[in-house]
Amino acid sequence: MNESPSRASSPVSASGASQLAGGSVDVEQDDEDRRLVHRHLSGDDTGFEQLYRRYRERIFAVLVRMLRNREDALEATQDVFIKIHRGLDSFDPSGRFLTWAYRIASNHAIDRIRRRKVRKETAITEETIAGDSDLRTGRASEPAAGAELERIEIAEAVARAVDELGEAHRMVFTLHCYEGLSYGEIAAVLGIPVGTVMSRLYHARRKVREALPTDWDPGGPSRSRGRSEG
């Protein structure tokens, strides 16, 4: 089972994947996190500041993916770090700081999604997809054709499907498919049983797959072309 998918997505999640892959780096980082928490609790303000610098991009990225909106995610990142700051004395040092921080971020994202009921007109997916090819390739906009059209179609389908996932399914889907967290880690972050993580992920994946064009071939030319272009 691909329990902890190694997706080289953003620089943020790429580093996240390496951290979540396990090993001595993890242990060292976890220990350092605990030292920083302890430093903060001992009255040294630099402890929290270093935690913030260390994880702000990661928290921002996960919030963008959960909220599907950069502006919302930026605001939410601020709120999440304020919550982390206020709640550091309740952090259990026997656990991982990042798991605890993800939990705060996920709960906050769920609250925001419930409150706003997804302002689709400002969703990042729509504004980003249009300029996405320019952003990645640096080329000026040209009429899309062939494989590029198919790519945009897939991107829109994925974005729409993820937008339409209920918040519970979206959290699990985002943490697994974008952040690379394993079933066990997601269970720890969301405070739910592993069996629930599995079933939610199964349904979320199925909804996304059903949203894809029926004639789309995952191993087709657009995919290989996309890869060869880097």
Next chain:
Amino acid sequence: MTEDQDLRRFQELVEASAHRELTEAETAFVGRMGFRSEECRQWLEADAETVTTALEQDPLREVASPSPLDWARLETGLQRAGALNNPKVQVRKSWPLLPAAAALVLCIGVVYAILRDGLSDNTVSPSPMVAEILDLPDGDGSLIFDEGKDEDGVLMIVLSNG
């Protein structure tokens, strides 16, 4: 239960979770079989590869970092909430050190002066004090003519037949 039965039950429960909340025992079964049984995992992950490939097209796969201006905005909020130190406030905080030190020196000086000189505010040198022991027997006919006190001490005028 055989492996086939386990797989069937696993599938039924996962499918049923879309419509109802599973019991604790059912959830535990799903979690257990999802880890233990290769067949269950394969079934659970049936869409994984397709979805993973589709996600490669998702713009959110790569999240660009916020601009320095965005971070600054966010950090201003954190500073207001007291989560991060505000460098400007730190500068202001350092200023009271100087008057505080000056006040401390002043206090030490005042205390030292009090210990040395007492609380009297008399700045002129005190009058020389004259002491005389009068050993007068009782009923010797001496008459205390006047007795008064002022800031400089006791004044007593004694008329004596001695």
